[in-house]
Amino acid sequence: MSTTSMRPCGDFRTSYQQDNTIFETKFIWLLAIASVGLLCLAPLFLDEYFLSLAIQVSYLGIAALGLNILVGFTGQISLGHGAFFGFGAFASAWINTQFSIPVFFAIPLAGFLTMAVGMMFGLPAARIKGLYLAIATLAAQFIIEDFFARAEWFSGGSAGAMAESVEIFGFLFDTDQSFYYVAIFALVTMYLWGSNLMRTRDGRAFVAVRDHYLSAEIMGINLTKYRLLSFGVSAFYAGIGGALYGHYLGYVSAEGFTIMLSIQFLAMCIIGGLGSVKGTLMGVVFMVMLPESLESVVGIMKETSWGNIPAVVDGIAYLKEMAIGLVIILFLIFEPEGLAHRWAQIKNYWKFYPFSY
């Protein structure tokens, strides 16, 4: 009975297998399947605007999960994630046009190429940590950004690179409706893989490295290997996310992959919850939706007769930018453990209701 309902009060887990399960009850498992089914039906009732937001959540979400594996699970830091995201976009376009490899295969290949680059820049992690590592990865951001502008053979230099649409058996995924399925497929696959990774020996090793590196080493965990591997996995995710972004837009320009993007990825992880897979997705949805919802408020104001004059539009434009900053600061103060923590608290509240203690 307990397996078909929501999880009952008390903790009945008696084996490691139960403890490690992704879907705690059959009901949650069915709910997850139903949600994915519902997601697949979304293009039937959502317009292009919402679909484009969902696609944005997908490619940013994949990349952000990569960063959360590095920062939240392994306790490393990276300020170069935006550059790796860009590298994935260029790499996939390059693999596709240069070697005539279909986009469907170019995307994972771009992931592996980005993984190699990520591990190269992650090498200092074997020796340094904390602020020092942050600065080392910041250097990666600048080096890769400069590389985009110079390496014409790879990125097209200042003119940028064109990226073909995804094509499978002659069917072109070049509209929002069709690309949405590619994005959702990638998102679900990468998140399932991410959740699974955390249950494996390697995933536990990441957490051990984060929690106490000395104890981890005493337990026989090879610190260098796992720190480097974490950089690799993180860059792989960034590469896949970037490649999807490139093939969605059809055009990749170096302008989009600045340090601001790297910081935005960090913000997504912190707002969602460090060390939480589902929290990452919550953080991404939050960061994508916040400017859009503020824009809707601004849009409603602009519908009024007094609202659509330049002085007011400019004024609210600044307010909008400030509000985004303010919300992030408020989050860091009042919800430092992120949305995932808040979600857990909401669930607990209902589980114990009306006995909150």
Add this chain to the structure above:
Amino acid sequence: MNKVLLGSLSAVSLAVSAAAQAKDEVFVGHLADLSGPTAFVGKYYADGVRDSLAYINKNGGIDGTTVNFETIDYAYKVPQAIGAYKKWKSRKKMVAMQGWGTADTEALISFAAKDKIPVYSASYSGHLTDPMGKNPHTKKPAPYNFFYGASYSDACRALVKWAADDWKAKGNKGKPKFTHIGANHPFPNAPKKACAEYANELGFEVMPSVVVSMKPGDFKAQCLTLKNSGSNYGYIGNLGGSVLSLVKSCKTVGTEIQLMSNIWGGDKEIFNAIGDGVKDYVFPTMTPFWTDKVKGMELVREISKISDKSGQKARTHHYVRGVCSAFYMKEAMQWAKKNGGITGENIKKGMYAVKDWEPKGLEGACMPATWTAEDHRGINTVAIYKGNYVNGEVKVDKVDEVTLERRDDWLGY
């Protein structure tokens, strides 16, 4: 009784909604950078576009059709530009868009082409000028992209041509040295190669480029490099605070170089901000200045009153370019209305309908432009101005007007 009331109310509301639907209007999206990294000039350009669209509506719209428009400040962030575009396209049936920078324009090339929505941007990258992908160098054809003005590459070529004449006019002998100054970034780099090739053709010695950050800072080291290399002509690819810092730093160091900038790197606002140090600073424009006595500027001043009732505010040349961009779109829409209706596809055709075309009332303010289905270089004439700061006042004089030939190998490059 209540039923009667309810019935009449619903009938009235139906009639109102039907009337609203019958209202003749089309939607134009307007992306602007009012608070992002390029807001320094972005807000002037955006003012030009907004005031023009409001002025058009106030004066009969597109032959009776109202231009319903919305300005969204996307702060130079690509995801927000895509979001706005999708919203306009799917919910408001956008027929054309007024865009802004390199990042958003390039991100939207494919979408615009697929959706057949003309995008009028203020990104003058050369590769946007090849709609058919005729030049083998063109990475991606941009059939639905238009801009008013010469491309960055053409403007730089015009400056180099002016520099070559200037070198001779001053009676100098030997090969003059030319240096590209700017950040290693798509916007400053856009004309770098094309310009260097033309400089070589004209007999310049092209020096290694000097990298100067887009953000303001202390650039004395870079100015010393320019001084030591003995560079005679320097093209500045940056804008705003970076240009301010560079000019000030080079004045301190005493660099003897003829500075030339791209179209965003020189205007009266920046010269006022720099103050002492602006000496014979050469920059291109595509429009006259606010105070110039040109017939077309009378309409520009009228348009300016939309957001400045007093009519006293002096606008930059970026504002005038915004006006031109909106008015070319307006006349293309008028053509479309007469030839099958205002749709994106017809507006595009409208852009090709006339040769040597100046929008009505803006003669002299916007240069005669010609777009064809195979060549989106609307303008290949560049007016060159010289800025000076004398006794606390900015002085700007026209020094030359260079008309470049429409070379095939320059299309899209």
